[in-house]
Amino acid sequence: DGGITQSPKYLFRKEGQNVTLSCEQNLNHDAMYWYRQDPGQGLRLIYYSQIVNDFQKGDIAEGYSVSREKKESFPLTVTSAQKNPTAFYLCASSPLAGNSGEQYFGPGTRLTVT
Amino acid sequence: EDKVVQSPLSLVVHEGDTVTLNCSYEVTNFRSLLWYKQEKKAPTFLFMLTSSGIEKKSGRLSSILDKKELFSILNITATQTGDSAVYLCAGGTSYGKLTFGQGTILTVHP
Secondary structure (H helix, E strand, O other): OOOEEEEOOEEEEOOOOOEEEEEEEOOOOOEEEEEEEOOOOOEEEEEEEEEOOEEEEOOOOOOEEEOOOEOOEOOEEEOOOOOOOOEEEEEEEEOOOOOOOOOEEOOOEEEEEO | OOEEEEEOOEEEEEOOOOEEEEEEEEOOOEEEEEEEEEOOOOOEEEEEEOOOOOOEEEOOEEEEEEOOOOEEEEEEOOOOHHHOEEEEEEEEEOOOOEEEOOOEEEEEEO
């Protein structure tokens, strides 16, 4: 089955710990994206990558880091520097880099930091 | 800074009603306007609009873009309880970035 997988579905961490969220796609898409969604708000772009070994900051990159060592994988690390990390995190991919077309979303990871 | 604003923020209707959701945008290097439906987890794609004045339809849903007024609407006719969801619109740039609005929460009562 083709698609985007994110793991885990729910994640709990103590304040001060870094945590890495997984995102894998087998759609052979070039571009991948990370968004954050808070209650009552839309999606805000954290980082995006259009090709392997390259990525750009989105609107709210502070306190986050990413890597893109393989086309299929785009993990997001939420560092202890992120002041308010509790949120719903969505990963997405799209077929063509630089093409503002449809993005396909994973099921999301709900992160709770206490 | 790119900005997308949706209205209303929430809407409660009864089955059979027709609803219109609004989306205005200010996006530098604008290329496309996209609509998504989010029921519980992942948003699912509805429409992508790139040209002004051309309506796109899918069943009871339709959408149109006005690039002069920087505006799009999403219409849903004969609403059903299964239409209850958050509807998101997003402005896309020529370099692949989407800026999302805050979403409209639609609740359809039987």
